[in-house]
Amino acid sequence: AFFMVSKDPNRPFVVEVEGIEVSALGTAFNVRLDSDSFEVLVSEGIVQVDTPAKHYDASVMEEERVTPRLEASQRAIISLDPEVESQLPEIAILTPGEIRRVLAWQHGRMTFTDKPLSEIAYELNHFNETQMIVLDEKMAQTKFSGNLDSDNMEGFIRLLEMYFGAKAEWHGDSEILLSKVVD
Secondary structure: OEEEEOOOOOOOEEEEEOOEEEEEOOEEEEEEEOOOEEEEEEEEOEEEEEOOHHHOOOOOOHHHOOOOEEEOOEEEEEEOOOOOOOOOOEEEEOOHHHHHHHHHHHHOEEEEEEEEHHHHHHHHHHHOOOEEEEOOHHHHOOEEEEEEEOOOHHHHHHHHHHHOOEEEEEEOOOEEEEEEOOO
């Protein structure tokens, strides 16, 4: 989700996901929730990211907890994986090009750099009623780089069939099963 917030010190804007609070006053920022992580990208202004105690191991005292203030061009990724001992936010500064790639989804464009097909299918499935299911594990790990229109699932499937050895089997209008062509 992408938010543009007007300045109003009397009414802070707060987004809460999995107990993590992102507070903004006059800013523009993007939040993304995946199964194992939460990401905040600030494109304008400043946001405060408050990570609750459950995201730290028991040895971290309250005063040691990190509540980063992110400025424009900064991104924080917070692990939601309970197996990870220390779940401190990973903070990075993104280039303008990286920011455009992260926010491209707003315009129906998706940019992938060396991403496994399983992750691309996951992302495309968010934007389409027809769901892509990758059956073959080797095919699922096939890496792809390029730009896609989020609403052009059929075009992407044709590309996979032509250049990546994929076999697509349509199940009605709701599913596309992908496997590797057997030689």
